Amino acid sequence: MNDKELRKAGLKATAPRLKILQFLAEAAQHHVSAEDVYKAMKQAGEDIGLATIYRVLTQFEAAGLVDRHHFEGGYSVFEIRQDQHHDHLVCIKCGAVEEFLDPIIEARQQEIAKEYRFEMIEHNLNIYGVCARCR
Amino acid sequence: MNDKELRKAGLKATAPRLKILQFLAEAAQHHVSAEDVYKAMKQAGEDIGLATIYRVLTQFEAAGLVDRHHFEGGYSVFEIRQDQHHDHLVCIKCGAVEEFLDPIIEARQQEIAKEYRFEMIEHNLNIYGVCARCR
DNA sequence: CTAGTTGCAAATCATTTGCACTTGC
DNA sequence: GCAAGTGCAAATGATTTGCAACTAG
DSSP states (O other), X not given: OHHHHHHHTTXXXXXXXXXXXXXXXXXXXXXXXXXXXXXXXHHTXXXXXXXXXXXXXXXXXXXXXXXXXXXXXXXXXXXEOOSSOOEEEEETTTOOXXXXXXXXXXXXXXXXXXXXXXXEEEEEEEEXXXXXXXO | OHHHHXXXXXXXXXXXXXXXXXXXXXXXXXXXXXXXHHHHHHHTTOOOXXXXXXXXXXXXXXXXXXXXXXOTTSSOEEEEOOSSOOEEEEETTTOOEEEEOOHHHXXXXXXXXXXXXXXXXXXXXXXXXXXXXXX
């Protein structure tokens, strides 16, 4: 299963990595902080140090297996890489994150980058507010 | 001059605040980190502690005098509040920041928030890449 | 076997806070 | 004069790193 993915990324298929990757893939809320992963591992009975979580997440990011986001709040949020780029709606009350993709916005971004002669490498759009459930 | 602005925000017009506000208004690159402000103050012969810089910037933000951004990199960037909201093109090579405002994107964001029944409070779009000068 | 990994503790970085001292108004 | 503001040093919270012990291939 994930064994191969790790090997392909030049990473040994160790227990911590497999567990973390599996968790990222299956987590209900798949936008998680390092701390979230740490707690989940602990709860699952896995004895993985926080330092390892950070190292693994950083390696996964470098390998293109996960994306790292810097939402407001001063800490990083990770999510397993999707086939498709997307943007985020972040609820400032409950922390829920919804994803969306708008072709019109995507297209405009390309045009703006071109206008400013910018070689676009990545882009992210975050909408902060209060979600339907929290209003 | 800025005296009034501070008073209106309920802040005493102290030397540190006046100096920092003036710097933010006049800085060539007006997207600066707390450290940037600190160095600039030191260079200008002002003896203002880093803690004060942070306190003042935070108060300015609360007062709506400046905006705080969380670009990639794990630290905050501040800019004096403009009359108009805008988004950013951030050069990952030289750190230059360009601003833009696209009515089409702005409109789409409103619609998307509505679609998801999100009460939008703020939003920001950052395009990371290599600017014309660095290519 | 052995280079890559891990856990733990100590280190680092950005930012915040406690506190005694200063300064606007 | 006195509440608000400041500098400094110590505290914090997120993340990183040094290092000796471990494991995948």
